[in-house]
Amino acid sequence: MKMRKLRFLRDQKRKKILEQQSKNKVEERSENKGISKNLDENLDFLKNVFGNSTDIITRTFAMKTPDHSTGAVIYIDEMVNKDITHNYILRPLMQEEIQDQTDIWKNVVQKLIEAGEVKEITKMKEVINGILSGDTIFLLEGTTRALVIGTKGWTTRSVGEPRAESVVRGPREGLSETSTFSLAMIRHRMKDPDLRIQSFVIGERTQTAVSLLYVEGLTNEQIVETARNRLKDIKIDGILETGYLEEYLQDQTWTPFPQIQNTERPDSVVAHLLEGRVAILVDGSPHALIAPAVFTQFYNSPEDYYERYLISSFLRLIRLFSFAIALLLPAFYIAFVSFHPELIPDQLSIAMAAGRASVPFPSIVEALLMEGSIEVLREASIRLPGPIGPTIGIVGGLVIGTSAVQAGLVSPAIVIVVGMTTISSYANPSYNAAISIRLLRFPLMIAASILGLFGIMIALMLMILHMVQIRSFGVPYMTPFAPLRWGAVRDAIVRVPWKYMNARPSFLKPQDRYRQKNLSSEEAVKTGRDASNDTK
Amino acid sequence: MTPNNSSQPSQSASSKKVDHRGSLSSYQIYVLVVLSIIGAPLLNFPRFVATEAGADGVWLSVISGLLVTGFVFMVSKLCQRFTGQTFVQFIPEIFETKRMKWFGKGIASLIIIGFALYWMNQISFQVRLFSEATNTTLLPKTPIEVTIITLLLASTLASYSRPAVIGMLNELLFPIILIPFALQLYVVFKKGDWVHIFPLFQSDWKGLCKGILSNGLGFSGFEVLFLIMGYSQKVDHSSKVNTRAMLTAAILLSSTVIAQYFVFGVNALSKNLWSALDFYKEVRPELLVIERIEAFVLGIWVVIAFIAITNLQFVLVRTICEAFHVKEEQTKYVAWSLFPFFYGGAMVSENISDFFAKFQEHSYVGFIFSIVIPILLFLLAIIRRKRSSPKKKDQKGGENHHATST
Numbered sequence: 017m018k019m020r021k022l023r024f025l026r027d028q029k030r031k032k033i034l035e036q037q038s039k040n041k042v043e044e045r046s047e048n049k050g051i052s053k054n055l056d057e058n059l060d061f062l063k064n065v066f067g068n069s070t071d072i073i074t075r076t077f078a079m080k081t082p083d084h085s086t087g088a089v090i091y092i093d094e095m096v097n098k099d100i101t102h103n104y105i106l107r108p109l110m111q112e113e114i115q116d117q118t119d120i121w122k123n124v125v126q127k128l129i130e131a132g133e134v135k136e137i138t139k140m141k142e143v144i145n146g147i148l149s150g151d152t153i154f155l156l157e158g159t160t161r162a163l164v165i166g167t168k169g170w171t172t173r174s175v176g177e178p179r180a181e182s183v184v185r186g187p188r189e190g191l192s193e194t195s196t197f198s199l200a201m202i203r204h205r206m207k208d209p210d211l212r213i214q215s216f217v218i219g220e221r222t223q224t225a226v227s228l229l230y231v232e233g234l235t236n237e238q239i240v241e242t243a244r245n246r247l248k249d250i251k252i253d254g255i256l257e258t259g260y261l262e263e264y265l266q267d268q269t270w271t272p273f274p275q276i277q278n279t280e281r282p283d284s285v286v287a288h289l290l291e292g293r294v295a296i297l298v299d300g301s302p303h304a305l306i307a308p309a310v311f312t313q314f315y316n317s318p319e320d321y322y323e324r325y326l327i328s329s330f331l332r333l334i335r336l337f338s339f340a341i342a343l344l345l346p347a348f349y350i351a352f353v354s355f356h357p358e359l360i361p362d363q364l365s366i367a368m369a370a371g372r373a374s375v376p377f378p379s380i381v382e383a384l385l386m387e388g389s390i391e392v393l394r395e396a397s398i399r400l401p402g403p404i405g406p407t408i409g410i411v412g413g414l415v416i417g418t419s420a421v422q423a424g425l426v427s428p429a430i431v432i433v434v435g436m437t438t439i440s441s442y443a444n445p446s447y448n449a450a451i452s453i454r455l456l457r458f459p460l461m462i463a464a465s466i467l468g469l470f471g472i473m474i475a476l477m478l479m480i481l482h483m484v485q486i487r488s489f490g491v492p493y494m495t496p497f498a499p500l501r502w503g504a505v506r507d508a509i510v511r512v513p514w515k516y517m518n519a520r521p522s523f524l525k526p527q528d529r530y531r532q533k534n535l536s537s538e539e540a541v542k543t544g545r546d547a548s549n550d551t552k
Numbered sequence: 553m554t555p556n557n558s559s560q561p562s563q564s565a566s567s568k569k570v571d572h573r574g575s576l577s578s579y580q581i582y583v584l585v586v587l588s589i590i591g592a593p594l595l596n597f598p599r600f601v602a603t604e605a606g607a608d609g610v611w612l613s614v615i616s617g618l619l620v621t622g623f624v625f626m627v628s629k630l631c632q633r634f635t636g637q638t639f640v641q642f643i644p645e646i647f648e649t650k651r652m653k654w655f656g657k658g659i660a661s662l663i664i665i666g667f668a669l670y671w672m673n674q675i676s677f678q679v680r681l682f683s684e685a686t687n688t689t690l691l692p693k694t695p696i697e698v699t700i701i702t703l704l705l706a707s708t709l710a711s712y713s714r715p716a717v718i719g720m721l722n723e724l725l726f727p728i729i730l731i732p733f734a735l736q737l738y739v740v741f742k743k744g745d746w747v748h749i750f751p752l753f754q755s756d757w758k759g760l761c762k763g764i765l766s767n768g769l770g771f772s773g774f775e776v777l778f779l780i781m782g783y784s785q786k787v788d789h790s791s792k793v794n795t796r797a798m799l800t801a802a803i804l805l806s807s808t809v810i811a812q813y814f815v816f817g818v819n820a821l822s823k824n825l826w827s828a829l830d831f832y833k834e835v836r837p838e839l840l841v842i843e844r845i846e847a848f849v850l851g852i853w854v855v856i857a858f859i860a861i862t863n864l865q866f867v868l869v870r871t872i873c874e875a876f877h878v879k880e881e882q883t884k885y886v887a888w889s890l891f892p893f894f895y896g897g898a899m900v901s902e903n904i905s906d907f908f909a910k911f912q913e914h915s916y917v918g919f920i921f922s923i924v925i926p927i928l929l930f931l932l933a934i935i936r937r938k939r940s941s942p943k944k945k946d947q948k949g950g951e952n953h954h955a956t957s958t
Contacts, residue, residue, distance in 0.1 A: 467702060470690050473854040473858075
């Protein structure tokens, strides 16, 4: 009886929240709203709907009619073919004369608009959809109708494949250096009028355009406000890349761990916006910053959501294993060789000792020598021109490694260890997270050389302590494991099927908590826990 | 040229008096209690039980676990009466009278000093014990001082973190510490013999009482509740959560005792100084890369030692800070100033047998103190109808559960 009462109360609460969210949705507000005769009223409504987004262009003009009727053309910059909009819509509307005052509308439709695809509409929702789809809208004072003119044509010439985040299955488009193109790519994927783009100009001398993207009614207001405030607080002479902003926006400066994710992929930006995060684009950079970011996020690839869940989960486990190898293998090698040879099987221990017999250095020097060489090779192969880079890697890895073993500088085992470590560090989908692991490997190696396995464990404890102290826009870095959020765990180490990921990550406290609204309360509980009950 | 620090919560928090009420979730408290209890006992508890309680230690450990669970329930009920208050704040309230407020403060000071000394003893004991075990198994050539100082440096560094951070640290490490208990089952199935636990019921009443008390000693560490309950988010269900935590710790420790009885038998167990390490030596997993499983287990025990010592140090540091109204940014000075005492305490004994004898005497006194005082406090609080005012009951939201804290 008590359970039933509790369930009833929970259903009522959920219903109330969903109703409130529906009210807030702009789409629902504009569902039955017709076009007003008053042009200013229509324009104000659209301005309100799009929240002063800077990429929405509204051109108001006086037509050459006997009473100089006012018209307006609305479109999204870079989503329309500007040639059509300017030469075949705006120019005739502004320059051609209409003698017949009685039916201006008919004249416009039949004579002035020189585009192929023209449709008459009467609802504001159709106007919004038209704008978001890349069409141009014509509104006329004193008329309750509008024209949707087919002008779709965003620029795709400069779009290239994202180099640092390539996927086997998934879109091939990467963000562009021109932020308006990037914004168009995001808009193209997310035809939601609630998508807000707030512009900032940062950099006293560079005057760089920075855009803050979020979804109104979905993203937690506090996160948006934090991002907004931190952007406003930046006082610098120039911003040339997102990296400049990243260091200003992050919560903690003295840490090797990235607290803000960056991506080159517009699909990844949209995915994060839909989870309740904010994105920041900088004009001149093909990267977007995503905040808040938690630790597990850096080991997830966009492809995880495109492949089937079993494959994705397996790949995630492989990545975590690679993370452990990249971080710990050299340290364990030093600990086993210097302190605990009895821990590894006898035959392996003897083989390793035999390999090290001619090496004049202690294991830490041997490991630092090899790890240092690999870091130099890696840096060299990145800086060198395309075709030479991989050659340097192969020459360095094979030739120098083999020669070093033959010369008795290092043992064969350390070559294997360093090789495995390097390969494992490449398995990380996030470049900046991989670098932090490369950095942390060295203190762990030193700890292992001083106190063996005990030293490694103590160093790991301190690392974990540091990680739980980090926050990203107020969100604890080790969420969903600390603090524990069961609902979000299902998309952390492994990924459950999409239908069981109905709830957005509860630790982001999204205003709109569910992806599917039409589920019954029982289904909603099955497919994603209520965020309020998410703390165990 | 830098953004305003007001937008950075971690930096702004330390500039004023920080209220930590509501910092810890129920799960974090559960984990904190479990990890504070199962620290050092893992290494020496079964041997200690075998020595003190003989063959009946097997079932007496279960009885003691249940008794201490009941006791934890009482402590929870006591703390529930003073929502949002730590024992530093509520003990004076229990004793004070309208005319003699100083009396409450005086008695409270004595009790708090008693607890502080007890915890200091516990910390020194645990540090020395784990360092000895580490040196025996992993670092035979390293001086014990180095191991002690390293362990203490790491735990001191962690001990002055905010309660929310300590809660998250415990939460994150909890699954790792369960691994040795899973391996324990493997060892029991491979090498255990049920004949080893017989004959039972050999002790007289005096022996049983001694056995229950010695078993109860293994469950010390629950006293952290006196402080951390003041940081709890949900106080209403805390008695249930704390009881579950104590039951979990009791199950884990009793299972360790029973498992070692199964493998060694009471006689071999009572004579084995490092029974916990030898227990895992009994099996050599042929298919694993690691040849000696006990070293791998000790690696995990370093985690358990670190977190258990950190928890006790955290509680001690916060107790001192609250008693002397130390500002948040000065907490670290308190933590570091205690470092020499812990080190001195750990190094006070010349050898391991002397060390065991000394610390167990102190632990008995401390444990009895930590049992008697709460009973007294609980009864006085009921008789004098003392509880926190409704205003104090309003819990501040937990900082680790906010999406943002600007």
